[in-house]
Amino acid sequence: MNRVNQECVETLRYLSKEEAVSMETELLRDYRFGREQLAELLGHACAVAITKIFPLSSLEKRQPTLLVLCGPGQNGCVGLVCARYLRVFEYNPTVFCHERSREGLHQDLTVQCEKMDLPFLSYLPTEVQLVNDAYNLVVDAVLGPETEPETEALTSALQAMRGVKIPIVSLDIPSGWESDDSNTDQINPALLISLITPKRCAQSFSGPHFLAGRFLPYDIQKKYQLNLPKFAGTDCVVEL
């Protein structure tokens, strides 16, 4: 690693939950980005990151099956787009949404997946061995940094993830972790994909870690002193 890269890594900032929320508000309100636009570009980038660490050729099971767990909020929207692109990249994703979201974007993204013939599970098997046997990995798009009420369905998804032995890929933060702290009795993903910027809890994550989303205006990068690493070529993700 040369000095320039080292300097970037040293000074890369991990945002607190408060900072992440305020940056997102600015992006939506002042920079006029749309939620639909952000879900699309982030979900696409997450799928690309997954192909880098878990290429089709590396999967152990005969079929390239993945289980994508989607929460009812923004994290779940990114998960739905990610599932759609994983299908385009020739994986076989199955989706589980805890409950039908009443949010329009979530519903639209669900229809897009259904129309791509992605199977949806109506409930999660309580026996985690069934998940271990059926899928190569689990994509965790259940909870993001925003606080969401923990419903029974969410609890069951978190419990399932604590029990599975196949690798977990977490989008933005590992579900159940506090955004500002690590929490090691929770799930332990094999791959973490931070969305837009890494959050504080990611500092204690030691596995492969990607940043998804290459669109941040320079002014906002400067304002939050992000010191993002350089993306190569036209890549939409970068390994941190």
Add this chain to the structure above:
Amino acid sequence: MNRVNQECVETLRYLSKEEAVSMETELLRDYRFGREQLAELLGHACAVAITKIFPLSSLEKRQPTLLVLCGPGQNGCVGLVCARYLRVFEYNPTVFCHERSREGLHQDLTVQCEKMDLPFLSYLPTEVQLVNDAYNLVVDAVLGPETEPETEALTSALQAMRGVKIPIVSLDIPSGWESDDSNTDQINPALLISLITPKRCAQSFSGPHFLAGRFLPYDIQKKYQLNLPKFAGTDCVVEL
């Protein structure tokens, strides 16, 4: 070229305007894709295609300057997203929008470009030599296949493009061409980037030709017998 590829090229379908319009209606109404979502993914893919044929290192002028001409409709929206990604990929795009669009998405995408510090021209120089001298190439996102009323500002943009000597990159169809026919007394782009599917007029285009947008559900590909070529890896564009 092996037999399989040849077969694909032979049977790739170029849609009539009527078919293209009806497919788009289905994508928006039945598949629940959003215009914001489509503009984002298509604009990104167009910028990636431009880096392939006109990489930074190939540009003749000292600064990697580009002029992106955006119409008031959907083609212009894709052009605005493309301009933003070209900036992210370290080009220096300057944008010209013929008139302020009253459409919300167009306005939001314009603000995103402005906040990325992209310069906007308030009028096009009548002397095309100024355009030849200042920019390495022109991105033509003026008119798509949909019929739009030809305003004075649009006419001046088309006239400027007929006069310039620097390469033109056209998004979807070369502006001024009829979607279903070629029209050789019109502009003659150096690169054509078809959006979603190629339109009939592209059949008579002999330069490098890319397809942008890798998201079409298989059912709709089958219904319109598109026979799209295979995209490599996670590429969002493919050369036709």
